[in-house]
Amino acid sequence: MQYTPFISDIELPFYSSLASLKVDHDKLDDSARKVLGLYEIKPSDRPEESCRMQILGNALLKDDVPAGYYRAEGMIKNVNTIEEYRNADKPAILQLAGKTVVLSFADLKKYKFSYWFAFPAIHSSPPWAPTASPINKDETDSTGQKKPASHASQQLTEPETVNLVEAVQTWRYGVDARQHGFFLAKKVWAAADQKPLKGPYEWQISPLSGYEEGFFDNSKEGDRYVCFADPSNYDDAPSWVLRNLLVLVQKRWKLNKVQIMRYRDLHSRRDQGRTLIMTLETDNSQTSTTTEGGDAQPALPKITGWERNPAGKLAGRTVDLKEYMDPQRLADQSVDLNLKLMKWRISPNLNLEDIKKTKCLLLGAGTLGSYVARNLLGWGVNKVTFVDNGSVSFSNPVRQPLFNFKDCLGGGAKKALRAAEALKEIYPGVDSTGHVLSVPMAGHPVVDEDKAKADFELLKKLVEEHDAIFLLMDTRESRWLPTLLGKANGKIVLNAALGFDTFVVMRHGSLTTAGSKDGLGCYFCNDVVAPGNLRINAKASLIKSTKAQTLDQQCTVTRPGIAAIASALLVELFVSIVQHPQGADAPATTAPDEDNIESPHPLGIVPHQIRGYLSRFNNVIVTGKDYSCCSACSGRIIDLYLQDGWDFVKRAMNEKSYIEEVSGLKEFSVELETSPDTLILLGLFASSSYTDEVSFFGFLGIFISKSWELEKY
CATH class of the missing domain: 3.40.50.720 (NAD(P)-binding Rossmann-like Domain)
Structure with a gap:
């Protein structure tokens, strides 16, 4: 039997979210992170475009499922280098994973994202095969005409579909959203002395756990259905998720024959009747292998699921987001x-x-x-x-x-x-x-x-x-x-x-x-004169700050x-x-100069x-x-x-001297002028090689500090 694989469908905001988490939180940590995939039943899609696994912009942060969607929990491993991405052991990753897997590398400088999706599917051994259903072969539609049937699937009548959708919708209101994608259904027939309201029977729905709780007790085999929400629009190829459901049926429930319901209806279109019933069988006579010591133990199942690229090859994909992003936003990031x-x-x-x-x-x-x-x-x-x-x-x-x-x-x-x-x-x-x-x-x-x-x-x-x-x-x-x-x-x-x-x-x-x-x-705490339209040159004479100077003094040389x-x-x-x-x-x-200074x-x-x-x-x-x-x-x-x-x-x-008077510099200058050390200072400075303004004031400050023992530099 053929199955329809999922197609990855990533929203652009997801890449920005992934990049942000990598830069701000994960950094060098490439541990797997939870990611939420969503799929939906969408009758308007062409069959080849159905079965889309959608990764929304908030898939890394949110756990909420919008109405009409089904959840597919998975993980994403965003490695640090392109070499790690290319050399990753893909089969080993798939064997370890039981959920959706995304192996990715984000080149955050070039805004190129390389990724490869895997939708792990466990192969049943021996495999399941479709068989003609003896239960529905005599069913007729609402006009009394016999419904067309293939060896693989049958379609419910319109009244059956309407009642089924109503029952499923009512059941979903009372259970966790994580259970919506898989469920059990059975027909409950009305007693002979009762007048049916919506037909000869009604539908009852249960989560998968109901199988072991006796949900199917006292019901006929032909009235029992194991159901899954099927996004595939192919009539003869159910979606990928059925593979794992069949492993549960075979390994845990020990069944070798089952009626599968491919639930494909929407409440808004419940009169269209797209849900299909298929009967599958498998040969369970040998389901284990024997070791050299003679002990029987389950064989390690085969797992597949790496997504093919648009060319049909088993290879990853690369998306360049530069052309999609606003240039200013790109610059900001x-x-x-x-x-x-x-x-x-x-x-x-x-x-x-x-x-x-x-x-x-x-x-x-x-x-x-x-x-x-x-x-x-x-x-x-x-x-x-x-x-x-x-x-x-x-x-x-x-x-x-x-x-x-x-x-x-x-x-x-x-x-x-x-x-x-x-x-x-x-x-x-x-x-x-x-x-x-x-x-x-x-x-x-x-x-x-x-x-x-x-x-x-x-x-x-x-x-x-x-x-x-x-x-x-x-x-x-x-x-x-x-x-x-x-x-x-x-x-x-x-x-x-x-x-x-x-x-x-x-x-x-x-x-x-x-x-x-x-x-x-501050910058002026070295000065012995207030700032003004004067400066001190190399010979310690006062000249105009910006006027009466030669060109080399006026410009920043x-x-x-x-x-x-x-x-x-x-x-x-x-x-x-x-x-x-x-x-x-x-x-x-x-x-x-100390190398071991502890900094706060x-x-x-x-x-x-x-x-x-x-x-x-x-x-x-x-x-x-x-x-x-x-x-x-x-x-x-x-x-x-x-x-x-x-x-x-x-x-x-x-007022040229106002600042000197109110600050106390004028009084200090008078004391400075009467000191014989002043002449020594000016003579030393005039003969030195440090003729720039910065060096002079630094030198002057040191001299003053030593001569007058003032708290300045």
């Missing part, structure tokens, strides 16, 4: 994939969601801003906002990777706006915006108060809306107000500054630890690779802060600042305390800002 792979072996405790939801404000969209933004994308940060008032010049694209030649034309695109657009072109899923504004700077007098105040209010609003502030501007004084705003609002503030072959990468101390033993300094190095370290420092249990309050590591989070230490010297290819980790007279983060400055707001900022811009 691909970006997350590389990050989630870190959790498989290297860093299972990494909290990627915390990084993703951290909103980042980048003040400066030039060289540092471009590299920082790209690295933030790599970590999956979803919100990046740029602030800059400059335009793209022809010298920018080679050093600033968010811009190209076209951005330089027509006077140059605004950096903040173009950087936000470029970031979306790289990854459409990022939420990126740009704002063109000039950051109010201490010591730079207000020219247009309305515009300056509007810029201040916008900057203040942006700082309040974001979680992490990156200071990536060209001048020191432009970093003063963002440092103050970040500290006052309790934000994570990170800073990077470049020299020709040196750099400093640092995090600012938090508001909650200010003044304590764990309080960390650095080794080209140093910006990428500093930006990468800054972003990694940011991620380490976010992953630390204390966040911005994380204490700085004080012993960076998976990414290692969280330093205060990293000073790099490319000429020696050397990085130094430095920790410095906050300074009570700092012009940007001291308590006096924070309190005045919170009290006066814009009026305080305006005075800082218009």
Whole structure:
């Protein structure tokens, strides 16, 4: 007898669910996982398209069966490599399985899924064969005409079918859905003195367990039926599930002849009468084998069931989902994939969601801003906002990777706006915006108060809306107000500054630890003068910050690779802060050279600042305390800002010495000028090779700390 095998039919959402479970939960574990298959009786399908085993999008997660469907529980083994998939012992897998099997490999980078379904079927030995049924040979239909019959199956009359469907439907309401696919049925004839309501007999239904509970007792052999829901639309080839049912009949119930009911009717079409009855027989005279010792024991049954591909060959299938998936969704999943792979072996405790939801404000969209933004994308940060008032010049694209030649034309695109657009072109899923504004700077007098105040209010609003502030501007004084705003609002503030072959990468101390033993300094805690329209050159003379300078002083003259190095370290420092249990309050590591430092989070230490010297290819980790007279983060400055707001900022811009007076720096400067050690300091500095701004202030801070024994660096 021929049987109709199942055809696998997988919904596209199932692949996404499988990929998600592999990346987020299973990882390297390739243990078999439960999967729920569903099949249904569908008269409208062509015979060759019937018997579909449907794998819905929730087949790995849900156990519910929709109305009208029959369940087929199975398992899926999703291996880690394509070689494991190809070399898997298919016969052994089939022998071990008693349910639907899916062997699969998901190439999550290319979105190709290789899979091979198996619908295990146990062969009866000896096999069953159809025989003519003597019971139904004289049956007639509702018109009194004799029904056509083949040697293999007979069809019920329309009244019989209607009554049967009603009985089955009523029975199903009272039993577990897992029993719906297989059941027993018998005819119960009315007594001679009773007037039948729906014919000479009625149908009674029972689960398969009823066979051993006496369901068929006192009923004639010809009135007994072993039934299964048959999705096959072939009249002469029942579906694959009958194979396993016949093994139960033969091995457990010890029957060699049985009437099988292929139940193929729907309640909505119960008048069509598609259910078929077939009588099967087998020779049970020899059902065991004998071992060498003479003991009789059951032979190991033959099991088949691997699905053939569309070409009719015993081989698996491969589906490429790239063409079916939305490109943006594909990008989202691909970006997350590389990050989630870190959790498989290297860093299972990494909290990627915390990084993703951290909103980042980048003040400066030039060289540092471009590299920082790209690295933030790599970590999956979803919100990046740029602030800059400059335009793209022809010298920018080679050093600033968010811009190209076209951005330089027509006077140059605004950096903040173009950087936000470029970031979306790289990854459409990022939420990126740009704002063109000039950051109010201490010591730079207000020219247009309305515009300056509007810029201040916008900057203040942006700082309040974001979680992490990156200071990536060209001048020191432009970093003063963002440092103050970040500290006052309790934000994570990170800073990077470049020299020709040196750099400093640092995090600012938090508001909650200010003044304590764990309080960390900011970018200005080294200064002995307030930021303004002045800078100290190599000979320790004061000159204008951006004016009256030669071209090499006005431009960012650095080794080209140093910006990428500093930006990468800054972003990694940011991620380490976010992953630390204390966040911005994380204490700085004080012993960076020890190899066995125990870290409270998976990414290692969280330093205060990293000073790099490319000429020696050397990085130094430095920790410095906050300074009570700092012009940007001291308590006096924070309190005045919170009290006066814009009026305080305006005075800082218009009055050159205002910040020094209120912070206490002026008093300290007077003491510094009267010390003879000052001349020694300036002489040493002028003769040194460290002529960049970063090195000078670091050197100056160390000198002050040793000479005056102040708590600063």
